[in-house]
Amino acid sequence: MNHANPRPADFGTFDVVIVGAGSSGSVIANRLSADPARRVLLIEAGKSDNHPWVHIPVGYLFAIGNPRLDWGFKTEAVPGLNGRSLLYPRGKVLGGCSSINGMIYMRGQAQDYDGWRELGNDGWGWSDVLPLFRRSERHFGAADEAHGTTGELRVEQQxxxxxxxxxxxxxxxxxxxxxxxxxxxxxxxxxxxFPVNQKRGIRWNARKAFLDPARRRPNLTILTECHVRRLQMEGRRVTGVVFARGGDLFEAHARQEVVLSAGAIGSPQILELSGIGQAGVLERIGVPLAHALPGVGENLQDHxxxxxxxxxxxxxxxxxxxxxxxxxxxxxxxxxxxxxxxxxxxxxxxxxxxxxxxxxxxxxxxxxxxxxxxxxxxxxxxxxxxxxxxxxxLRPTSRGATHAATADPQAAPAIQPxxxxxxxxxxxxxxxxxxxxxxxxxxxxxxxxxxxxxxxxxxxxxxxxxxxxxxxxxxxxxPVGTARMGHDAQAVVDPELRVHGLQGLRIADCSVMPTIVSGNTHAPAVMIGERAADLITAAGKG
The missing domain is CATH 3.30.560.10 (Glucose Oxidase, domain 3)
Structure with missing residues (x-):
């Protein structure tokens, strides 16, 4: 990225700017825009999900690796895999990975979340998060202590x-x-x-669940095919984002805060392109250090x-x-x-x-x-x-890392699981x-x-x-854990998902997990979005 770029055009001022319209970001956009007094901007780098392989469930087999729907990342050679490099799919479409995933609705185990709380992350134990899972869920069975039936995310039998x-x-x-x-x-x-996120045999992704009910609200703006280049900062406060739309650059300002929901690979890359991360990584890619956070991109876990x-x-x-x-x-x-x-x-x-x-x-x-x-x-x-x-x-002890490979925001990151x-x-x-x-x-x-x-x-x-x-x-x-929450020197966010040492910036996606959950990750990502929306709403009233 050329840091001598001309000043971007002003796209306007919003209360909250959300980067990434995937499983977490879509929830946050829905919940925050329910208040008509709050202006919300949701920015997605991918295109719309208007593609048959998104909606026909078996299309999963053909969405993976499709450049229209998938970023098409690859890992570096992995010694434990006998030197093989793997395809590393990530959703490049409205709805994010919920548009190309396996549709399995799986929360994990209660001890996963109690373990987060035992690490000092108050508000993240099983008893804390279960109401959040229930809130978003429209379960096929009767409502009970474990399941909700009035939420937006359909959970059906196959x-x-x-x-x-x-x-x-x-x-x-x-x-x-x-x-x-x-x-x-x-x-x-x-x-x-497995229970699945479908509606009568058709995929039910985050766009359908959370954005469709909200997209006609005049206070919610949803952009697609807009690639965030970097965060804008004034001192230690994040004030907005710079994004590319076509061949033009724009700047969107945030009165309250910016929320990164670009996923466990995308969110660390945006941080690093903004000068937030390890000094050595930033020096290697030629981005000036704005705020040192050695844990950015580290602690990568995957099943x-x-x-x-x-x-x-x-x-x-x-x-x-x-x-x-x-x-x-x-x-x-x-x-x-x-x-x-x-x-x-x-x-x-x-x-x-x-x-x-x-x-x-x-x-x-x-x-x-x-x-x-x-x-x-x-x-x-x-x-x-x-x-x-x-x-x-389910609970690997191996830890990898993902980092920006160059200062070019269009370049694929380096991923070593x-x-x-x-x-x-x-x-x-x-x-x-x-x-x-x-x-x-x-x-x-x-x-x-x-x-x-x-x-x-x-x-x-x-x-x-x-x-x-x-x-x-x-x-x-x-993939999870690359901007994990906690209180030690390697933690990137606190239990309220605020980035350590900065104001006006939260991260809300699977990157914040301290340890990986014992199951599939879409349902937990939705839950993280619910939790983030509550935290942002509470902060706005404070």
Whole structure:
């Protein structure tokens, strides 16, 4: 970025400027603009979500890697993955990652949030956040202590049925894993079908849930295809943002505050391009230091998914159902008529939360079981019936980092997740592959003759299995922690999400998580948006 740019044109003054219209930012825009006296600006770098692969659930397979919908980031070579670099999808569209994610509604475990509170983050324990989850939720069941039914975010049961997944569920129960009545009541241990963010077989993203009810409010301005270049500062106060729209630069001013909701990769990059972060990083990319915060971009955590694949016989999967032109036509017709069937399915249908070994006092691994197999998202399905039996470590101890690679705001950041960099994670990875093998070897599945294709049969010692995990491991798209809240020198925000040492700036997205939640991250991102909106509203009254 050229810091000698001419002065941007004045776009106007707002009470609050929000950067990023994803899962958190959309909630904040909705809640704050409910007060007609508050002017709110929401800035999104991506385009509208007017694209069929956003709304048809199975389109997830084709949205990943699509430059219209996905930033298309890549990691650096990861030593723990045997030097492989991974695609690192991030939503580049209104609704953010909620427009390209797996639609799974999963809060995590009560102990995750109680752990945040025990670290000194008051207001973030399970009893604190549960009302926030309930507020935004429109659950398919009856309202109770765990679930709300009047919110904007639809949570529904899946609209399809695969008998082979029922059989895998029975095999899990045969192993001693209980059936889960509700994954979202605080303890998700068990086996069951994932609830999804859909409305009658169509994706229900953050745009539909939170922006559509608010977008006609005259006090809310929503911009798309506007890329924030940097924050504007006067001394230690953030006063607005500079953004590019087409070939022009604009400046938007904030009377009360700016909120960064650009995600665990985007928010640290904007901070660093604004001179906020580690002195060494800023010197390397040629951005003058405005405010030293050594934790910016550090503490990156993600769920590494080990995608084991088993061929089967005697049961149908999407592989063989979609193998012919007639099969594809039948699937399309079923969806067109009823919004059900394979095109309505979330990428993962059956979930299992359990323990990889006796040393763990609560579920520490999550299965995503799919009635399909393919080499990678966006690649063709395999031709013969198969299951993908993915397992991820819910609470990895490995820590990575993401930093701006250059001063060019259009350049992709450097992302190093450091998967499998700790012995504890390598042990869980080895145990996870063993666990999947035991699951597929249960007597209940014997009639389907499951045969391990990936990583393939072989020695079962820890060293070999950890190496194989490095060969098949991939991101499950849950980066968090890169602007974590806390009180120590590496913390970026305080428990009220205010950036340490600055005024007028909060961060509200998954980057603020001190530790990763034990499940998928969309629902927690919505909750963080709810919490941020409450904090901003309270500060405005103070």
């Amino acid at each position: 609209r399809l049925h695969w008998p082979i997944l029922d059989e895998v569920a029975r095999a899990a129960e045969e192993m001693g894993i209980p059936a889960a009545a509700d994954f979202n009541a605080g303890d998700n241990e068990g086996v069951g079908y 590494l998914q080990l995608r084991t694949i088993y061929s089967i016989t005697g049961a149908r999967t999407l592989n063989d159902r979609a193998a012919t032109l007639w099969g594809k036509a039948g699937i399309a017709l079923q969806y067109a008529l009823t919004q059900s069937g394979p095109m309505s399915m979330a990428p993962s249908q059956l979930g299992i939360f359990t323990r990889s070994g006796p040393a763990h006092n609560r579920a520490n691994i999550e299965y995503h079981v799919q009635p399909l197999s393919l080499d990678a998202f966006g690649q063709p399905l395999h031709r013969t019936p198969a299951l993908t039996v993915s397992v991820c470590n 450091n998967y499998l960099s700790t012995e504890a994670d390598r042990v869980v990875a080895a145990d996870s592959i063993r666990h999947a093998r035991r699951l597929m070897a249960q007597p209940h599945l014997a009639r389907y003759r499951p045969t391990e294709i990936k990583p393939g049969p072989g020695p079962g010692d820890d060293e070999t299995l950890a190496r194989l995990a490095g060969e098949i491991g991939t991101t499950i798209f849950h």
